[in-house]
Amino acid sequence: MKKIVVALSVLTLLTSCVSKKKYQDLEARNKETQDLLNSATVKLNSCLEEKAGLTARVEGLRDHNETLMTTSKNLTMLTSKGAENLEKSLESLKEKDLRITRLQDAMTRKDSVTLALVSSLKSSVGISDPDIEINVEKGVVFISIADKLLFKSGSYDVTDKAKGVLAKVAKVVNDKPDFECMVEGHTDSVPYVGSGVLLDNWDLSVKRSTSxxxxxxxxxxxxxxxLIAAGRSSYIPLVSNDTAENRARNRRTRIVILPKIDQFYDMIEKEMKKQQGK
Known part of the structure; x- marks a missing residue:
């Protein structure tokens, strides 16, 4: 037992002496290793952060590239559509210019034909009295006759002198059997004063038309x-009713010849051919 105790004591002493040295060496190596590990860890983390940044940048560049490709496709499509729309717009402008030119030509022809048609009507019926006016507006022929050629003041009885004028109007109407003619009576603004069936200027204007x-x-x-009978009373004056002369102008009967559109253009075409043949 004593031998064992002595042996253990010697072993413990030897072990204590050797371990301190080794421990110090191991401690130094451990510290060095720990420093290396810490340095490596820092570098690793730095690399990982750099990798993450590069990865994000690559993803961003990829997304940007895809956006650029999409934008490029869209721009190509827009450019193509823009060119197509521009071409359509130019064609539309050309068509509008052509229509405007045709309308201008038609208006010029219409003005010349209107004058020719009025002249033709006047010459055909032999009307040259300044109290009888013939004109054409929008395809409608108007023959306006002053009331002094047709009626006595305040009366709706047609005078004998008027029948000669109306015979010429009848010739115009009979030459156009498919046309309708509206006979419009017009008065001045002086209120009608009289007895019998007439109450006012409305009655007088209509009664003159029917007469x-x-x-x-x-x-x-x-x-x-x-024929169509119509009365307009005093509400469509040619001029202001402020003088006797103006009131006389407003007292009139208007014969409105109403052709169908195709008949009117046929009449114009015939008149144009007649003018071209001169």
């Missing part, structure tokens, strides 16, 4: 189905 229609149909051979 002329009876002469045209009963005595001058115009078909009744061609």
């Amino acid at each position: 002329i229609i009876r002469v045209l149909t009963n005595q001058l051979g115009v078909k009744p189905e061609q």
Whole structure:
């Protein structure tokens, strides 16, 4: 037992002496290793952060590249559509210019034909009285006759002198059997004063219209189905009713010849051919 105790004591002493040295060496090596590990860890983390940054940048560049490719495709499509739309716009402008040119030509022809048509009507019926006006507006022929040629003041009885004028109007109407003719009575603004069936200027204007229609149909051979009676009273004056002369101008009967559109253009075409043949 004593031998064992002595042996253990010697072993412990030897071990204590050797371990201290080794421990110090191991401690130094451990510290060095730990420093290397710490340095490596720092570098690793730095590399990992740099890798993450590069990865994000690569992803960003990839997304940007895809965006650029999409934008490029869209721009190509827009450019193509823009060129197509521009071409369509140019074609539309050309068509509009052509239509405007045609309309201008048509208006020029219409103005010349209108003058020719009025002249033709005047010459065909021999009307040259300044109290009788003939004009054409928008395909409608208007023959306006001053009331002093047709009626006595305040009366709706047609005078004998008027029948000669109405005979010329009847010739115009009878030459166009497919046209309708509206006979419009117009008065001045002086209120009608009288007795009998007439109450006011409305009655007087309509009664004058029907009186002329009876002469045209009963005595001058115009078909009744061609005629329309109308009274406008004093509400469509040519001029202001402020003087006796102006009131006389406003008292009138207007014969409105209403052709169908195709008939009117046929009449224009014939007149144009007549003018070209001169």
